[in-house]
Amino acid sequence: MITRAIILAGGEGSRLRPVTLEIPKPLVPVQGIPILSWQVRWFERYGVKRITVVAPKKWSSQFERWAEAYPNVDIWIEPEAMGTLGALVHHLGDGLGDESVFVTNGDELKGLDLATLAEAHEHHGNAATVALITVPNPSDYGVAEMDEHRIKRFHEKPALPPSTLVSSGLYAIKPAVFSEVDKTKTFLMFERDLFPRLAEEGRLGGCALDGPWFDCGTMERWERAINEWREPSV
Numbered sequence: 001m002i003t004r005a006i007i008l009a010g011g012e013g014s015r016l017r018p019v020t021l022e023i024p025k026p027l028v029p030v031q032g033i034p035i036l037s038w039q040v041r042w043f044e045r046y047g048v049k050r051i052t053v054v055a056p057k058k059w060s061s062q063f064e065r066w067a068e069a070y071p072n073v074d075i076w077i078e079p080e081a082m083g084t085l086g087a088l089v090h091h092l093g094d095g096l097g098d099e100s101v102f103v104t105n106g107d108e109l110k111g112l113d114l115a116t117l118a119e120a121h122e123h124h125g126n127a128a129t130v131a132l133i134t135v136p137n138p139s140d141y142g143v144a145e146m147d148e149h150r151i152k153r154f155h156e157k158p159a160l161p162p163s164t165l166v167s168s169g170l171y172a173i174k175p176a177v178f179s180e181v182d183k184t185k186t187f188l189m190f191e192r193d194l195f196p197r198l199a200e201e202g203r204l205g206g207c208a209l210d211g212p213w214f215d216c217g218t219m220e221r222w223e224r225a226i227n228e229w230r231e232p233s234v
Contacts, residue, residue, distance in 0.1 A: 001046070001047050001115070001118055002048065002099070002100050002101060002102055002114070002118045002121075002172060003047060003048055003049045003050065003099070004048065004049070004050050004051075004052075004096065004099065004101045004102070005043050005048045005050070005051045005052070005101060005102040005103070005104065006051075006052050006053075006054065006088065006092065006101055006102070006103045006104075007026070007036065007039060007051060007052070007053045007054065007103075007104055007105075007106040008054050008084050008103065008104065008105050008106050009024065009025075009026040009036065009053050009054060009055045009056075009063065009106035009107070010054060010055065010056045010078060010081065010082075010084075010106075011024075011025045011026065011105070011106065011107045011217075012025070015217055015218045015219070016028065016216075016217070016218070016219065016222060023062070024055070024056070024059040024062055024063065025106075025107045025216075025217075026053075026106035026107050027062060027063070027066060028107075028216065028222065030109055030214075030216065030222070030225050030226055030229055031226060031229060034066065035106065035107060035108070035109055035216060036053065036066065036106055037066075038109055038229075038231065039104065039106065039109075039110065040070055040072075040073060041231070042110060042111060042114075043102070043114070044072075045232075046114040046115055048102065048114075049072060050072055050074070051070075051072055051073045051074070052073075052074045052075075052076055052092065053067065053073060053074070053075050053076065053106065054076050054078060054087045054088075054092070055075055055076070055077055055078065056077070056078055056081065057077055057078060057079065057080070060075070060077045063075045063077075076091070076092065080186065081187060082186055082187055082188065083187045083188045083189045083193075084105075084188075084189050084190045084191070085178075085181065085188035085189055085190050085193055085194060086185075086186055086187055086188040088103070088178050089178050089181045089183060089188055090183065090186065093175055093178030093179065094179075096175035096178075097175065098174075098175070098176070099175075100118070100121060100122070100172050100173060100174050100175070101172070101173055101175060102114065102117075102118075102170065102171070102172055102173075103170070103171045103172075103173055103190075104169060104170045104171070105169035105170075107216060107217065108168070108169050108213065108214065108215055108216065109212070109213070109214040109216060109225050109229055110168065110170060110211070110212070110213050110214075111211045111212040111213070111230075111231060111232040112131055112133070112168060112170060112209040112210075112211040112212075112213060113209050113210070113211055116207065116209060117129060117131050117170070117172050117207050117209060118172055120149070120172075120205065120207040121172035121205060121207070124149050124150075124205050126150070126198075126203050126204060126205035127173070127174050127176075127177045127198050127203040127204070128171055128172065128173040128174070128177060128194070128195070128198055128203070128204055128205065129171065129172045129173075129204075129205035129206065129207050130144065130151060130167050130168075130170075130171050130195070130204065130205065130206050130207070131167075131168045131170040131171065131172075131207055131209050132144055132165040132166065132167065132168065132206050132207060132208045132209065133165070133166060133168045133208070133209060133210075133211075133213050134164045134165060134166075134208070135164060135166050136164070138158075138161040138163070138164045138165070138166050139157055139158060139159060139161055140157060141157065141166035141167065142154045142155070142156050142157070142166060142167045142191060143155045143156075143158055143161040143162060143163060143164075143165065143166055144163060144165045144166065144167065144206050145162045145163065146163065146165065146206055149205055149206065149207070150199075150202055150204060150205055150206065151195075151199050151204045151205065151206040152199055153196070153199050154167070154191065154195065154196070154199070156191075165206070165208060167191075168209070168213055171190070177194070177198070180194075181193055181194055211232060212229065212230065212232065214228070214229060
């Protein structure tokens with residue numbers, strides 16, 4: 001089982017302003033509890049022992065204050081904006097060891113089955129495995145084109161989606177893959193600088209999961225999460 005997780009908490013949350021002028025998006029509450037707190041509870045239910053939150057410098061004090069309640073959580077402050085992948089490639093990757101890790105976006109509310117994702121990742125031996133979910137509006141997201149258990153390519157917000165499976169912003173990854181990324185750039189993105197190459201090489205897995213998933217990126221979606229979120233018992 002995977003026991004280490006990285007939460008990417010650098011999102012600006014521009015579509016949630018003015019709320020996110022004073023509260024970082026991953027700490028916005030849903031039913032009175034910050035999104036990040038729900039995520040920590042989710043990881044702990046599946047046996048994750050250590051969690052690192054990658055946070056922006058401008059919100060360092062708020063994240064560090066929040067983390068005081070969680071002895072298994074470390075806050076790593078980005079010296080500058082580095083995208084979803086930059087901190088892992090330039091700073092954190094070398095210290096992760098050989099065991100696979102979970103990586104997730106910090107601004108989505110999730111209750112997906114991490115055990116199923118970890119099992120699929122190890123069974124198929126891919127460098128990275130993307131947790132996929134089915135949504136009624138795939139054109140709003142990156143849509144996965146599959147070849148059995150592997151992702152051939154992503155289609156970003158396509159007018160005619162090849163499937164209803166989209167990336168949930170959750171991955172299982174072998175840390176060795178971070179050393180393969182071009183380090184001449186500081187700002188790096190999974191979707192642009194790693195996943196397309198892994199897909200071409202047949203090393204990017206896809207695992208369809210069931211369970212609650214809420215994108216809280218707009219006022220309307222945040223309100224829906226507040227009204228509909230129910231924490232799974234497992």
